Amino acid sequence: MKISKEKFGQAFDALVADYKVIAPVSDGSGIAFTEVKSFSDVKQDYLNSKLPPKAFFFPQHEKLMSYKKEGKDVTVKSELKVENTILFGIRPCDAKGMLLLDKVFKNDQYTDPYYYERREKAVIIGLGCTKIAPTCFCSSFEISPAGSEGSDLFLIDLGDSYEVEVVTEKGKALADRLALAELTADEQALVDKIKSAETPSKIDVSNTTSKLDKMFNSPYWDTLQEKCLGCNVCSFSCPTCHCFDISEEVCKNEGTRVRTWDACMAPLFTLHGSGHNPRDNKKARWRQRLMHKFNYFVHNNGSMSCVGCGRCIKSCPVNMDIRQVVDGANKAELVVE
Amino acid sequence: MSQNKIGSVLIVGAGIAGIQAALDLAESGYLVHLVEESSAIGGTMPMLDKTFPTNDCSMCILSPKLVECGRHLNVRTYTNSQVVRTEGEAGNFKVTIKQKARYIDLEKCTGCGACAEACPVKVDDEFNQGLGKRKAAFKQYSQAFPNAYGIDEQNCLYQTRGKAKGKDICLKCVKACQAGAIDHHMEDKEFEVEVGSMILNPGFKIFDAASLDYYGYGKIKSVITSLEFERLLSASGPFDGHLVRPFDKKEPQKIAWIQCVGSRNAKIGNNYCSGVCCMYAIKEAVIAKEHSHIPVDTTIFYMDMRTPGKDFEKYYNNAKNQQGVNFIRSRVYEVTEAKDDSGDAVIRYSTEDGQILTDQFDLVVLSVGLEPGDSSKELAKLLDLKVNKYGFAELEPLSGVNTSKEGIFAAGAFSGPRDIPETVMQASAAAGSASALLAEERGTLVSEKEYPPEMDVAGDIIRTGVFICHCGVNIGSVVNVPSVVEYAKTLPTVAYATDKIYACSQDAQASIKALISEQKLNRIVVSSCSPRTHEPLFQETLKEAGLNAHLFDMANIRDQCSWVHMNQPEQATEKAKDLTKLAIVRASMQQQTQPIFMDMNHAALVIGGGVAGMTSALSLADQGYEVHLVEKDSALGGVARRFSTGFRGEDMKAFVAELIEKVSNHANIKLHVGVGIKDVGGFLGNFTTTLENGEQIAHGVALLTIGGQEYKPNEYLYGQDERVMTQIEMDEAIYNHDPKVEGAKNFVFIQCVGSRTIENPYCSRTCCTKSVKLALKMKKKNPAANVFVLYRDMRTYSYFEEDYEEARRIGIIFVRYSENAKPVVSKEGDTLLVTVNDHVLDRPIEIETDVLCLAAAIKAPADGKKLSKWFKIPLNAEGFFLEAHMKLRPVDFSTDGVFMAGIAHSPKNMEEVIAQAKAAAGRAGVALSKDQVESAGLNAFVNKRKCTACGTCEAVCSAKAITVDQVNRVAVVNDALCKGCGACASSCRCGALSLRGCTNEQIVEMLNSL
Amino acid sequence: MNNIINDMRDKARQLLAEGKVDVVIGYEKGSLPLKATPFFAHSPAEVDSLIWDETCENNLATYVAKTPGKKAIVAKGCDSRALAVLLQENQLVRDDLYIIGVSCAGVIDQRKIVAEVGEILEAGINDGKISVKGMAGDKEYLFAEVKDATCQTCRYPNPVLEDVHLGETIAVSQEAPAFADVIALEEKSAGERQDYFKEQMSKCIRCYACRNACPLCYCQECFVDCNSPRWLTGGVNRAENLFFQAGRVLHLAGRCVDCGACTRACPQGVDIRALNRKMTKDVYTMYNHEAGISEDGKPALNEYTTSDPEQFLVKE
C-alpha cells in the first residue's frame, strides 16, 4: 500500500489535533526529535537523529513525585503526565531499540508505570533507510535498514509517495485515517530492493556472547579502555542504554524525587554510600559495558543490547569504535586459567 | 626589690599601648588592672581616619583589640578612673585608684542608646574635637568598650540642677532606660589594688594651636587642627566623612597644611620634633584627594620633610609624584583671614631663596605637635619619676622602656612623641619587661573559668531553641517579635521558640540555661543584636549549660534590621524572619567543635647575636625560658662593637661588653657562636632548627635579629681616597685617635649616600642624627674647625632636634642639596674638593676638606632571603623583614611563632633596636607562656577522598597553614596555624576543603532557604 | 610529516626498548576517515602504529596523570601547556614523563567538512590539501579552510616543554593573543549574548565529554556530581547546564590552555569555548597571565598583586 506525500502531509497535520506529534527536525547542528505542529516542519531527508528517541518514554531527568512541607504538614503529589503521542520518522534501529527497552521496563517482575504509560499511549511510525551512513551496522543484528520490526506503522520513501506497512493494531488505527492506494509493480520492485539492502559495515557477533562468557578475566580489558575518557556520550546516545539514578532534590520547603540517566562509564555510578566502589576503574567499567550489551543482556533477555545505529561511534570524542571493540573481543586469546 | 612579688600589673592609660600591654600580660599569665581616665578604652586611635603608610582604616584594625581586651577575663578595666596614691617597691606596689561615678550601671546597660536619645542636653563632642554635638548621656564612639553609656555630671540637668535640691528635674534618661541601668545616686569610689609592676602610657595631648596667634587658629574659621581634619575625613565623624568646612559646609578645593606647629620651636620651649606630623599631613593630603569627588589641590608647607620610618619615604614619593600633593619648603610667617568674605585663609610665607609670597586656601590645617598631657605630668609627679625639660618621662639610657624607678615601665608618648608602631613596640617591650620582673609569679593570680562537662549531641535529633529579643523597644517597636517567634516555631528542627525583653540580661541567660536542659535543646539561635559584640556572651551561656559553644548562631535583627528599617515595620519583620531562618539553618548544621591543642616547646631560638638578639635573649631568659642564641660570626656584639657612643652619649663599648657578659653567664641561655644555620622546619610550638655543625635545636618560637649591613659607597671617591669614610669608619677613627681625623681642620659630611635613591627608596633614619653628633664632636673639640653638613632634609626627629639646633648655634654649616644636584667630590693634586650648589645663594660653592664623612645607607641583611624561605616569612621590596601588620603587629611575622627585631626590620637607632628587641621577647614570651598551642577549632579541614593535591590551597593561604603531602597526595591543614579565613575552601575546585562553622553545605542550605 | 612519523616511531621504540618508559602515548589512525585516535604503545612492536598529522586532535595530556608508571607522550603546543599546568599543580612527576615534542600547524575541524559534504566516506590528505568523498558530494579543501577555530588563534604551535623535538619548529608571527572572537561577542548587546548562550546551553546534554576531555579537569569528584552540598541537580535544562558550564570555566579560569578539546569533544556542538575564551581574555588583559607557558609559573588565581584591577566593583 502507499500514500502520496501530499495526502500523507494533510493527514499528518490532522493528527496534530489529537496527538502530540514528535518528528525529526533540523536544529542547525543536526537532527533532533521535536514536537511539530505541521508536516512542513519535518525534515524529510536525514540519516538519523543526534540522540535516540528513547527520551520520550524514558526522559533524561524525570520527576517521579514531589512533596511540599508547609508548617509541619507534608503533601505528596504524583508527577506523571501522559499524552497520546505519535513518534514519526523512527529508524528501524531505534524502533528495535524500543523493543529492547520494553524488556527492561516491562517484564515478569516489574512494570515501570512512568515508562509504560507513555509507551502504551505512543504510536511509532517507522521510516525505512534509503541512505546508509558509514557508521551504520544494524545488519549485524538482523535488523534491516528498511525493516518494520518495532514500528506500529512503517513507511518507505518512494520519492513522491510512501510505501505503507501496517505492523500492529495501533498502526492499523492510524492507517485507517490514511487514504491508501496500491503500489505499482515498479514501486513494488523498488520497495523490494530497498528492503533487501544491508549495511556495508557489519560485525560478526555470532560467537561473541559465548566468547564473552569466558572473558571476565581476560587481559583484553587491560588495554582496551586506555583511551576512553569515561564520559557519558556513548550511553546517552545509545537507543538501548537505560541506566538511571534516583535522587531527592530538595530546595526550600519542597522536594522532588527524580530519575536521571546515569551511565556505566561514570565512576560515581557504582559508588556506594560507604565510599566503596565495586567498579572503581575504567577497566571494570568497560568490561561491564561490553558484557552488558553482548552477554548479560542476551542471557537475561534473549537478545543483544545493541542495534548498530552507530551513534556512539560518531559521537565518541576519541573515536572509540564499538565495532572494533567487539571485533577485538572476538579475536582475543583466551587465557587458560 | 621586694621579695614578696605579686603576679599582677597596673597599666595606666588604655590607648593602643595600654591595650597591647594588657593583652600581652593577661595572655601570658598575669592579672592586669587597666586604669583609664575617660569613659571608654581606645585612646587616640579611634579618632583617626586612616593610618599611614598603609592607609588602613584605624577603627577597623583597632576594634578587634578593643573587644578582646574588654572581654578578657584577666584584664580588669576601670574607666573614669585614675591613680591617686602608690606605695611599695618593684615587685610589690599598693596602688589606690579613684573611680568617678558613671551614673549608669555597666552590668545592666545594654548599650542600646535610649538614654542618649531621650537626653535633652547637647554639648560639644570632645571625641569629634568639638566639631559635633553629643548628649549629656553619651558613649564616646559607637565601637567603644565598655559598650555602655555614661552620664556627664558637668552637663546633666539632674546632676547640675536637681540632685542637690532634691528635685526630680529631667530624669528623661531614667524613663527611657528599660534595663533600669541608670542610677543618678551612684558615688565616686576609691579602692586599692596590689601589683608587682606598673606600665604607664597616659598618652599625649596635642599642642594648643591657639597659643601661637600668628596661625590664626580660633580666630579664622578655616584654620583647623590636624586632629579636627581627621574627624572631618572619618566616615564616623561629624560630617559622615564628607569633606566639608565645618562652618559653612563648603567642600574645600584648596587645602594647605602647615608643619611644625608647636614642634621644633625653641622659642616656646618645644625644641623637639614631634616625629609624626610629616607623615600624617601627607596621609591627610592623599586621603583628602581620594575622598573628595571634586579635584582637591593640596599643599604642605614644611621645613624638612621627615619621613624616616619604614616605607614612609615611598609614601612621600608617591604623594609627591603620583598623587600630586604640592610640597613647599618654606617658613610660614602668618595666616590671615581672606579679605573677600570667602572665609578662606591666606598664608604668607618665604621660600628657601628668600622670596616672600602669599596664597589663599579654603582650608588650612595646622600640623600640631605632641605634648605631654596634664595627667601624664601629674602621674610622673605622683610616682616621682624623672622627666625631661618638656615634661616627658625620661627613660633610662639604652633600656627602651625603663623609667627612673625600678619596676615601672613606660610606653608610647609618655616618654616622648612617637607613632603607633613604636608605641605598640614599647607596649610589648614593657609587658615583656614586667613579665621578666615577675616571672616566678606568672599564673598565680589569673583565673580560668570552670564549665560542666560537655554533652555529646552528635547523632541526636536536632532540637533548636530560638530566642527572639525585643531589646527593650529597640527591636520590638519595629519588628513584630511575636510573629517572628510564631514563624520560627514552624521551621525545621525548631523545638522551642520564645521572646525575651533583653536576651543578653542575666535572667535571660539563666532562663536559656534552664531551657536547654528542660527542653533538651542542642542548638541555640538568638535573634537580637550583633554577634560581633554578643556572640561570646551567649556562647558562654551554652558552655555553662554543657553545650558546645559552636552549636549556636545569631541573627542580627537590631543593628542590621530594626534600627535601619524603622519606617518599614512589615518589611523589617519579614527580614527578621528570614535572618532568623538563616541562623536556624546554619546552627542546625553546626557540629560540636573543640579547640585544638598541640604541644608547646618552651624554648626560644634567637638568630643573630647583635644588640637586638642579645637583648631579646636576655629578656626571654629572664622571663624563665630556655634560649638558644645563634650567631654565625665568631663573636657576639654585631655592628654595635664598632660604635663608640650612643645617641645620648652612652659608652657603647662598655654596654656591649656588659651585654655579652650577661648572655654568656645566664643559666637559661645556650650560645651557639660561630655557627650558621643549615635548615629550619616546623611551626609555632614545634620548630626544629639544624645548625651547620649538625646540631639540632627544638624550639617553640624563633626571633630573627640578624641586623643589616652598611652600604659600601661607590660614589664620592670612597675607596679611592682614605680621607673619604663612612660614619662607622669615622666613629672608629675618632675612637682610635686616627691622625687623619685628629689633625683635620675641615670636615664635610654628605647625607643620603645610598639612601633615598631610586634603587634604595627609603631613608636610613639614623644618619642625620649620627652626622650631627659626629660634627658636634669635631666642632666642640676644635671650635676653629670648619664643619659642613650637606643634606637633603635634616631628619633629626624627636629630641635629636636639640642637637641639630645646637650644631647650627655653634657654627656648623648646613647646606642643602637636591636629589638631582648631588655634591661632586674631586681631587686636585692632594686636595680633596667638595662642590655643592647652595640653594640659598643659588650658586655652587667649593669646599676643601680633610675628612669627608659619608652617611652610608643601612641595607637589608644578606641572609634575609634564606630565612624567608625557611620560616615562610615575607620580605619587603628592599629585603627587610615584613611584619604581619605595619601598625599593630610591628614585631610579629604573619607566620605564628616567628618574631623580629632590629635593623633587619628597618633602619633604626640603638635605643629603638633595644625597645623592639624587648618587644619581640615580650611577644615571644606570650606565645611561650602557653602550655599548649591552642586554636579555636573553626579551621579548614580536608576531605581526603576529594583532594587532588593540586596545591591551590597552599598557594592562597596567607597563614602558611596548609601544605600538600606529596607522598600521600593530600593537603594537610596545620591546625596550629590556620586562622579560619576560608580562602583555601573557596579556592578548592575539588570541594575537598571546607571550613568548620562555614561549610559549603551550610552556605548552600542557607541559600536554599532564602 | 613522514620524517616526523619515522622519528617518532624510532624514538618510541628506543624509549620502550631501553625500558626508559612503560608506555608511549601517541596517535594511531582512527576507524573513521580523517580521524586519529589516541594510542598507547606498550612494546616496541606496537610503535609502528604511531602516526602524526592534522587529524591528531585529542589533547593527550588528559591521559598522562591517569596512566601509571613512566610514560612518554607526543605533545603539541597545547598539550605541552596543559602538561605545564599539570606540573604546576603537582599532578605529574616530571621525572616520570618524557615529552616528545612536535610542532603543530593546527588540526582539522571535521564538523565544517561534514556540514558541507555530509558524512565522510573517504578522505585523503596530500600536500596541505584535503580531498573528501562525502555522502552529499565530494570536495577538496585547503588545510587553512578547515583549520579548527582554536588553532587559528594559536600562539603556541611549538611545545613549551619537551625532552626531544621532532621536525621543524613553526614561526609564530602573532605577538599578543588575539581575541577577535571574544570581542565580537562582547560587542553584542547583553540580550543578544543571553540569547546566544541560552541557545547554546539548551543543546547541552550533560554528558560531560567536555569535562572529561579536558586535561585540566581532574577533580576526583566534580562539583556537578557532589551530593553534599548539592550545587545543582541532574536536571538537563539550560539554566543548570549553564551553571555547570559557568562553574567549570570558573574553575578553569587562569588555567585553561585554550586547546579546544572541550568544544571538539562536545557531541552536541555547544560553543563551550566562547566561555573559556572570555576567561582567557580577562585573565590576560587584567593580570597579564597566560596559563601553562612554563613549568614554574602559577595559575592566575593562585596569586595576586595589590594593584589588581577592580572594575567589577559596584558603581557608586
Next chain:
Amino acid sequence: MGEIQVEAENKKYEPKIAAFLCNWCSYAGADLAGVGRVQYPATIRTIRVPCSGRINPLYVLKAMANGADGVLVSGCHPGDCHYISGNYVARRKFALIKSLLNHVGLEEDRISFSWVSAAEGIRFAEVVKGVTERVSALGPNNGIFKVVDDGGAAADE
C-alpha cells in the same frame, strides 16, 4: 487602567538580595549603620562569612539559580584584610565571575561587589540603597540561571 495596575504591582515588588558580608569589615560597617540609625531598604539577607576570601564563586551561581533577585558581596578594602590577603585572593575571583556572568548576558546589576570598611556605616547603607534600586529596576530574577520548573520533560523550553 492597565498601566496603573502595573505600577502598583511594581511598587509591591521588593527584591530579595543575598548579601555575603565579611565579619571584620563589612559586617561591622553594617552594624555601624545600625548604630547610626542610617535607614536603608530591607532587601538584603545577610550571610556572615569570616572573610570575603571565603566566598566560593559557586555561591553566586547558586544564589542566582535559586532565584535570588540579586547578590551583594562585600569585604574589607584591599590592604585591610583581617587575614592579610583574603580579599586580594578573592578579588581575582570576583573580577572573573562578574565578567563571565556579564558575558553570558546576566544583567550587570544582579551581582554587586564592594569594599566596605568597619567605619563606613553610611556608605554601607548607600551601597544597599544603590544595589536595591538597580535590582528593583531589573525586576524579579527570571534570568538565565534561574531554574524553572520544567514539569519533568526532557526537552527544554
